[in-house]
Amino acid sequence: MNIGILTYAGGLNYGAQAQLYAMTNYLKEKGHNITVLMFKPKYYFVKNIKIALRVEPNWQRHPKHIMQSIKRMKAFNNWIKNIPNQIEVKDGKEVDGLDLDLVIAGSDEILNCKHPFYDDIYIGKDIDKTALIYYAPSTGALSVDYVLSDEQIMWFQKFKNYSARDVVTKKFIENNEHQEVTVVLDPTFLWEFNEITCKTKLGEKSIVLYSFDSIADYADEIIDYANKHEYEIVSLAREYRWANINLPAATEQEWITCFRNCEVVITDSYHGLVFALKNKKKVVLISREDKLNKNNGLLEFLGIQMSYYKKGSIDRYLHTETLDYSIINENIKKRKIESEKYLSEALENI
Known part of the structure; x- marks a missing residue:
């Protein structure tokens, strides 16, 4: 099956990259062809830099710390650059144009409507021809009582199967869609990462x-x-x-x-x-x-x-x-x- 993965694929975050790596490799091992959908919301580059540099109002940081953050950003970008079979998409219509059999949305906080990277594409906006399911999405710190608009619920209803990474996200989906939701493990539990190793400075203890x-x-x-x-x-x-x-x-x-x-x-x-x-x-x-x-x-x-x-x-x-x-x-x-x-x-x- 030709499967696209829709998540925060470009996030400069260790956990975000680990869950994408795990999901991709798990599905490949099952014999599927995987395309990583590199969706970048409005002001993506600026938002990524702010998060990576931990920019806050009236911020003051030592130049050394800024340089370390830039170095960390480069390390992430090198990792992301080597993600196989990635393709940049601007909206749901471009996703439909890829002739995928299925898009799996998740994992990560893609249902946190207040997250800097959130976009309605993660609830199915403009994806009209491609089958959609959720695997282990999270609402993060979003209130379980957050109510989607009627238009958002219409997009949300396109998904054929719903799952969540935690009980709060499960309740959020059920409150907005009234569908049965399965709680599942984060993709990082589905993969052992044994092939990833490198020398570190860690001692025995x-x-x-x-x-x-x-x-x-x-x-x-x-x-x-x-x-x-x-x-x-x-x-x-x-x-x-x-x-x-x-x-x-x-x-x-x-x-x-x-x-x-x-x-x-x-x-x-x-x-x-x-x-x-x-x-x-x-x-x-x-x-x-x-x-x-x-x-x-x-x-x-x-x-x-x-x-x-x-x-x-x-x-x-x-x-x-x-x-x-x-x-x-x-x-x-x-x-x-x-x-x-x-x-x-x-x-x-x-």
Whole structure:
């Protein structure tokens, strides 16, 4: 089957690129021909730069940090440039002109109508001739009570199958479309990434820091924990003076490899949590408001009871929040079977 994937394919974000890579390779392994639909919304380039540079009102950043962000952008662009079978599309009509059998919309926050990259193409606008299904889209921090317009609902109804990455997104779709929605795993759980490896600076024992917000407020606790257990502190995508190793411009390959080789992950990120769980790591999970729907949804879906780290002893937190990977892996295996079944049946019905 000739399948197009419609997601935030050009996003300068480790998780966004990992889920696209996983979805593409999973479907290729099943024998499908894949085209990555490189849709770029209005002001895409400017928005991407603002996100990558973390530009905020009245922002002030050290020139060194700006250069690191630019270097990270270049690393992402090199990765994106090498995505096979990608084609740029300007709207849904151009998607229809590609003679695809199916477009899979997802994963990522493509249903977050307030996301900088959102466009109505992600709910089917102007895609009139090509079959559409959703796989693991997310609404991110969007309220479950957000109501689509009548015109948007008309486009939304074009989809033949609906799935969601979390319960909040499931409820959003059901509230707007009144269709049965299946909760499925993020595509990164469908692929093992064993073929991606590279040399890193990580020692035998290391803690990986990966967060959207600065975690400098926890520096004393992290340093105390690292010193006590003789860990190196490795920071991804940010630089901290107190980290032993800083990789502010890590490549996608380095990012994936660091999660595989470390022992402890400290994160506020959804895909930081995903890759920590995939690689059976100790996790210190920090709360971030716009990630709560996604992180809580993942924990609930996998049957994990876990609180967020606030302050205090990391040893005490990890003792309280011990993860039983024998149970977690069984739950992941079960959810993976369910997710693959949804996808397989959706493809068969096209």
